[in-house]
Amino acid sequence: MLTFAINLSYLLGAVLFVVGLRMLGSPDTARKGNILAGLGMMLAIIATAVEPLDNSSNNYSWIIAGMGVGGVIGFISAKKIQMTAMPQMVSIFNGLGGACAVILAFSESLPYYTADTVLNGGQLVIILSTLLIGGVSFTGSILAFAKLEGLVRDEKITLPYHNIFNLVLLGIAIVLGALIFMQGADGSLMLVLIFTALSLLYGFSFVAPIGGADMPVVISLLNSFTGLSAAAAGIIYDNQLMLVGGILVGASGTILTVLMCNAMNRSLINVLVGGFGGSSSGSTAAGSGDLVAREVSLNDASIQLNYSQSVMFVPGYGLAVAQAQKAIKEVDDILEANGVDVKYAIHPVAGRMPGHMNVLLAEADVPYPKLLDLEDANAALPNTDIVVIVGANDVVNPAAETDPGSPIYGMPVLKVWEAKHVIVLKRSMKPGYAGIENPLFFHEKTRMLFGDAKDSLQKLITELKNQ
Amino acid sequence: MLTFAINLSYLLGAVLFVVGLRMLGSPDTARKGNILAGLGMMLAIIATAVEPLDNSSNNYSWIIAGMGVGGVIGFISAKKIQMTAMPQMVSIFNGLGGACAVILAFSESLPYYTADTVLNGGQLVIILSTLLIGGVSFTGSILAFAKLEGLVRDEKITLPYHNIFNLVLLGIAIVLGALIFMQGADGSLMLVLIFTALSLLYGFSFVAPIGGADMPVVISLLNSFTGLSAAAAGIIYDNQLMLVGGILVGASGTILTVLMCNAMNRSLINVLVGGFGGSSSGSTAAGSGDLVAREVSLNDASIQLNYSQSVMFVPGYGLAVAQAQKAIKEVDDILEANGVDVKYAIHPVAGRMPGHMNVLLAEADVPYPKLLDLEDANAALPNTDIVVIVGANDVVNPAAETDPGSPIYGMPVLKVWEAKHVIVLKRSMKPGYAGIENPLFFHEKTRMLFGDAKDSLQKLITELKNQ
């Protein structure tokens, strides 16, 4: 009866995971889905805590203490973190899950070498896999975090021939694993420790050469690794829920990774062997030497905006950096009050994570119907009077359409040059994420308004209010 | 090794079923999906044929003979059947699958009573369930076929209080089943036979009161029953593929049934306890007494059509009955040659099965982009010069929008009265499937062209050619 209740709870937990994940996939139900999945987790944890075990000493006080500490840390960091730093946070959380799996696998290997537990070949394979996958997920996620926080610069940690180095490293780890397996009970704990260390090193080295701005994709991939390591650990403990939940995350994480890559019009392989962040292309650089970008004064810009019929904002990464979402909304409000029709053009990969702009603008209470996706925006642009680009660059680069030599050639972009006028808010002429020049800035319709995005917008607000 | 290969084939078969079903759900991949599922079935059949069994006498000659006979019958009927009779065909096929399950279950019950095989309670429950579900699927499908073919008129076979009668019948069957279960090995084969007969009777009686035109929904429901009976039989034979395949069909059939009901804006319950086919509503009948429908001559109609800018055909059940799809296409061709823009408005439940009109028009090679769905058609109608309604009725009934007392109130309809002129091709003033009058026929914009749809269209063609 108790076993029945326990098994039922696990089963329910698994179903809640599936349903929750499903609901997370559509905007109307996403929040409920997250809560359902959380409920499933709670059920599972309770079931695990009361499940009857052979010769268990339980150690409930340790468990409760650990859960308390972890829960509080997790909860507080999740609540305190800034909106824009969320991908980093997810990355750390994910890494800790991987670390948890590593610790479990390592602990389970101990009895083989320290006590005289009979070694089971199948189990050992599972333990080693968990160590490897979990280890990669752990250090990989930590490095992804560091890159996103700007703590680590890509070039500093990339070796020449880094991809070959990685392959060799992985090869060594696998050979060592095979050795440990063949030695069986005669093996030493030392080798297992070295294997663990190699796994951790490999995770670090795996992420090192990947461009900093590709981190969201990498995090998603590492997330699916954590899922797999949880599944492997589920085999060690003969726990169906861990197995099913882990596999589920593994599969959906993989698909999600691929979807993210598609949204950037790149392949996963392309992302993994080093993004375009490092290699600067010279193809469009030549054209700009003799061209000059024209500036616009704050006053002119504000008058233009105020007397236009329709304005389209194009937010980009710079908006996030400058935390200018509230300022942009204020400009919007003033313009709307003066009868100007204001819309936002949201490019799918604007910013540094999928949905970045939506999240930011939602934070500033911009109403949903004002956000146009790529297609709608491109349809509306020819009838738009003024486009205001706020810290965006690659997503409005015409080279993606016209220059087959450009690294972003083929990526769909916002055709802002089809509008009547373009005003660009950025700090300098420096390139964006892809590291390439943007001919748009030298376009005859374009005027630059240099300065920090938030700053410029606030000055615009003052000007607009004085009119 | 052999067992491994067999198990792998079954597993592959199951995956192919899932993938095939998945692909059947989108137009681009549907055909491939069907082929994949068929491949899965082939794999499974081969695996079953060579699987090592304890004390098997194999009887391969019987098996091959049976498969040959069944295969040829199935193939020829599938190829010979007319496009419009396909739902009937599916219904028969489905019924035969149910019959197959009944025979299996009955055969497996024999040894308990004729030989001295030890009776297993769990098995007996499964056998009885298979008999019941399979039986309902068998006779229900056959009756659905007969109704669709017009062999049986609804009123002839419906008793007063039929739904209560059905509940009682089901109750008796269940009580009898419980009795058989409790008697166990002491029971008699006679009781099992009676139980089987009751199941068959119930299937018949279950479908009897349901309106003839609701048969596609019923067939889908019965299909999911066949799936469940196959799954139950899978438990008898301890065969995972039967189990998984059956459950899969059971689940997806249920959802499909619900989707079909949604498309007609009705609930499944509403369909099951008797459609509106029987109960004639008087709500709109009153209004027509003093109104007269105005006719149009062939000559006038053809001139109007030829000098219009845009024509929208609205095909309905009458088009299918009259087999007028080629004729309509010919009119279309002539008009297009004369510079008239011709489109087709496809209501989701026009005809007698989902997609009925699409299938028919595709048969006549009408290009896909000419078919407008409900929304697009309603958007285009105000700018349409002439609407030609070919054997449709309920799907263009304005009462669905204006008369809350109408049985079809709330169903979205094609708002043909928003076009400039409407010509209706039908044989008489008789109502359509829902059995209610259509105020559209008395509308000032409407002209009637009485006669069989194919006939009228062919006369129109002659007129058009003579102009």
Next chain:
Amino acid sequence: MENTFEFFNENLILIYLLIFTIILGFEVISKVPTVLHTPLMSGANAISGVVIIGAILLMRQADPDDYTTLSLGFVAIILGMINVIGGFAVTDRMLEMFKKKKK
């Protein structure tokens, strides 16, 4: 009751499998366009012909002298096979139309 619990605990993985199959069945069908309802129904019907496997198993295990079972099994195989072959063939015919439309 105890029996049911025991059955549940012993066949736990099977029960996971069944429930996941049900969810998969739901998931795979939802959001199918109306036009495809009939072919889909027809395809699902063909798959439900998997019951033929039971008929083959029945037949292979039947005593060669047990003519009752043999004839029952023979009929079952014929019926099942009509369902399978007819089902896939008729689905294919329906879908052929859709292919044509694409041009």
Next chain:
Amino acid sequence: MENTFEFFNENLILIYLLIFTIILGFEVISKVPTVLHTPLMSGANAISGVVIIGAILLMRQADPDDYTTLSLGFVAIILGMINVIGGFAVTDRMLEMFKKKKK
């Protein structure tokens, strides 16, 4: 090789379950709008915290005097719990935004 075959045959239902879970995982995610990628990733991350169950099991079975295992398990529980609680909480915060937009 024979071992693998045997393992396969003996754990057949489990293997069905795994493969169906993988398909389900694919099926459930495909066709997610771009805006939801990040919350979805975050939610999946929270679910991968299911590894905490292993940590609890490790802890419950540890010898009360085996301080190595106890401290390893303790750390594992903390890490796993951060993943679970932090993961669900941060996902909820992201999704809160979407809710607001609906008004």
